[in-house]
Amino acid sequence: MSAFLEPFGGAVCLDFANTLDGRATAQPAEYLHTYADLARWSAFAGLIDGATSARLRRHDAEASLRAALGLREAIFEVFAAIGRGQEPPAGPLDEVRRRYAEAVASARLVPGTSSGGKFIWEFTGDEPDRAWWPISVDAVRLLTEGPLDRVKTCAAEAGCIGLFVDTSKNRSRRWCTMDGCGVEAKVQRQARRRAARG
Ligand SMILES: [Zn+2]
Numbered sequence: 001m002s003a004f005l006e007p008f009g010g011a012v013c014l015d016f017a018n019t020l021d022g023r024a025t026a027q028p029a030e031y032l033h034t035y036a037d038l039a040r041w042s043a044f045a046g047l048i049d050g051a052t053s054a055r056l057r058r059h060d061a062e063a064s065l066r067a068a069l070g071l072r073e074a075i076f077e078v079f080a081a082i083g084r085g086q087e088p089p090a091g092p093l094d095e096v097r098r099r100y101a102e103a104v105a106s107a108r109l110v111p112g113t114s115s116g117g118k119f120i121w122e123f124t125g126d127e128p129d130r131a132w133w134p135i136s137v138d139a140v141r142l143l144t145e146g147p148l149d150r151v152k153t154c155a156a157e158a159g160c161i162g163l164f165v166d167t168s169k170n171r172s173r174r175w176c177t178m179d180g181c182g183v184e185a186k187v188q189r190q191a192r193r194r195a196a197r198g
Pocket residue numbers: 154155156159160161162175176177180181182
């Protein structure tokens with residue numbers, strides 16, 4: 001079993017934002033304490049393979065972890081605003097752009113295998129920042145291609161503020177997961193109903 005949160009974001013950049021869980025609770029849960037955690041998460045999310053992750057983990061790359069966490073918080077600010085129908089704040093939006101520019105400066109354009117001949121950014125080598133580079137690319141892809149009208153935050157008011165792309169047919173998804181905040185909300189509703197009945 002993985003020590004990471006099961007991904008529910010529907011986009012890698014949102015799953016990355018969700019690695020700080022329970023943002024609106026008294027005890028947010030941080031999943032990325034060290035650079036090694038970041039390299040492990042990157043493999044967990046399918047951004048690098050296991051062998052690359054193991055090589056990257058030999059680095060003690062505190063600066064890369066800081067850069068990744070800065071990117072993560074910028075992604076959160078930008079997409080949480082979008083999810084609430086607000087304009088994303090300028091600072092975080094520029095942080096996403098800046099990290100994306102850094103990432104593609106180190107990437108090659110190669111034909112993709114699964115996207116109908118479309119080219120993709122390819123990252124190689126053992127530069128520690130490789131663990132987060134593809135996340136910045138995914139964030140810009142989601143910003144430029146959408147579907148932004150499907151980006152939502154979890155409806156639990158004092159819960160995770162998890163971000164996800166709602167792919168349900170009638171756009172009715174409200175929770176990060178039904179067995180996460182979804183079930184908590186249900187329990188609270190039932191408790192209120194019981195209390196109201198006295
Ligand atoms: Zn939630």
